[in-house]
Amino acid sequence: MAKLLKGKEVVEALNNKLSKEVEALNDRGINPTLGILRVGDRADDLSYERGAIKRCEQVGVKVQVTALPADVSADEFFATLDKLNNDINIHGILMFRPLPKHIDGEKARKMLSADKDVDGCTDLSLAGVFTNTKLGFSPCTAEAAMEILKYYDVQVAGKKVAVIGRSLVIGRPVAMLLMHENATVTICHTKTKDVPAITKDADIVVVASGQMESVGKEYLREGQTVIDVGISWNDEKNKLCGDVRTDEVVDIVDAITPVPGGVGGVTTSILVKHVVEAASRQN
Structure with a gap:
């Protein structure tokens, strides 16, 4: 049974840290x-x-x-x-x-x-992501994925990572953030040949395809960490689902973010973190 990388614990840790930073700014x-x-x-x-x-x-x-x-x-x-x-x-x-x-x-x-x-949407913010400099801010969802890996002590440096999706909201920026942490990253997209072969070779798989439950056991193997960024309403199941068929892979991979309860809640905390950082930078 895979370890569930729940967002709630990450949010609580961020809240404690941010509360202290806000108090320090208030004192000024x-x-x-x-x-x-x-x-x-x-x-x-x-x-x-x-x-x-x-x-x-x-x-x-x-x-x-x-x-x-x-x-x-x-x-x-x-x-x-x-x-x-x-x-x-x-x-x-x-x-x-x-x-x-x-x-x-x-x-x-x-x-x-x-x-x-x-929210990390301007050209200058994206330039900051690619150059690893403090120009604007990283897209919140991309940074949330990184925050989860960091909180749960998932080793990134030297690891192979497959990212499914190449949007400017998550796919490409999270690939850059992972590279800045010395991961070897492959971005997969709709024109990539034999995606399962690439994802099975990876240590970490970030799924941001935007296609509900499009990734199942044929893409994954034992020992992997999976970050499921997707969230969609499934009318047939009458519940929220991610881009991964979690029920199918939860007994295969080592760790996975649940949907809901994973990346989404952390994304909002990253937004607030950026506000606090912006206030500090501007003063």
Whole structure:
């Protein structure tokens, strides 16, 4: 039976650390604050917003929500973003995407201040990931995967890692973060030939294909650690599922993140961690 790499323990450790850092900043007259910019009332945005607010409250980070109507003009949206960029009392900005079609999402992404880009979506943040420098912040999900490996003392240096998925949200950035920790990384994607041969040869497998339960026992072997980044609602099973068929592999691999209860909760904590780091950097 595989060890379950539960996110709850990682979150608790991060909360304890962040609470102390926030207290130290408060003593200097600095109140770390997250600015949330949301357009419309998408259910998934509201759910993530509630989670982010709760996590911020747990460690003493303040939150300022700017909710704009779905039909807000592009001019008003960009004026609002500019105001948040220049507000010295806002240290990090979470800008929900995708934006409505009448607002240029690429323009918004590039306009967001990298210093406040706590979600790691700007070009400068991504450049920081690839160059291993503190330009902006890493995408939260990618860093959450790394935080789980670190917390559970999973050796990365010198290990072979297979990453399934090449998105800029998780696949490519997590591959870079793993390389910075001296892992040997192979990125697999839709054009990769014989993916199971590659993943079976790896010590660690990060699955971020975006395809629910697409990875089963034919991809994995004994002795591996699996980080399942996916999360989707399975109508047939009436529950949340990851990109891995966990029930099929839990008796094969050494360790695996559960879904739910794995990477997702840690991702929100990384967002808050970035707000605290941003407040420290800006002061």
